[in-house]
Amino acid sequence: MTSQTSDPLDQAMARSQGLDTLLRDLTDRAVGQVPGAAACSVTVRRADRLLTLAGSSGLPSGLDLRQYENGSGPCVDAAETDSPRYSPDLTAETRWPAYTEYALATGVRCVLALPMAVEGETGAALNFYGMEPDSLARGREAARAFAERAADAVNEALRLERQRASAADVRTALLSRSVIDQAVGMLMARERIDAHRALARLRRASQHRNVKLRDLCGELVAQASGGASRGRQ
Structure with missing residues (x-):
């Protein structure tokens, strides 16, 4: 051989x-x-x-x-x-x-x-x-x-x-799921609503703004993280 x-x-x-x-x-x-x-x-x-x-x-x-x-x-x-x-x-x-x-x-x-x-x-x-x-x-x-x-x-x-492409798709999906879950949790705590309603609101907002759900959630999480960082300074 x-x-x-x-x-x-x-x-x-x-x-x-x-x-x-x-x-x-x-x-x-x-x-x-x-x-x-x-x-x-x-x-x-x-x-x-x-x-x-x-x-x-x-x-x-x-x-x-x-x-x-x-x-x-x-x-x-x-x-x-x-x-x-x-x-x-x-x-x-x-x-x-x-x-x-x-x-x-x-x-x-x-x-x-x-x-x-x-x-x-x-x-x-x-x-x-x-x-x-x-x-x-x-x-x-x-x-x-x-x-x-x-x-x-x-x-x-x-x-x-x-x-490699399949593995990259899985990583992207996991990251998207993570940021969406974070945004849902933030909205639940802020608005005192359940996960189903929080996700529905986020979806409506993404459709209204014509942006992908994961991108909208990423913005919300980034804004919240920035606010938290400023609050600790």
């Missing part, structure tokens, strides 16, 4: 503070591990739009964007059909004429786009660019293996982000 410290993708995951950092690390490492790859990028489909989430340099962003604008190209095909696309020599390529012309002008001669199974995305691809004809031929198997491991790493990062 490969240890966590020996797998470059696991190392990237361990150092990553979020999905964006991980993706940048993955594209950089892909160029170093796949023979013939001069650049690499990650394409995903979100809300019916294709986006490049990360690239090893500025080169892939322009190449990917031209494909998205035309709705045609190897990255688009790989993300939308879940099938790999390989063009060993763009000078002989006929499938994507507009994209091919642009890519050749940048010096790119060879493209490999591999689909990635990313949870929550309707399409994703890892894209490799070579600067010589058929320069990615020797690295195709390495690229496929890398794409599979990259998908695993991205899915793990997404899972961790969901966990």
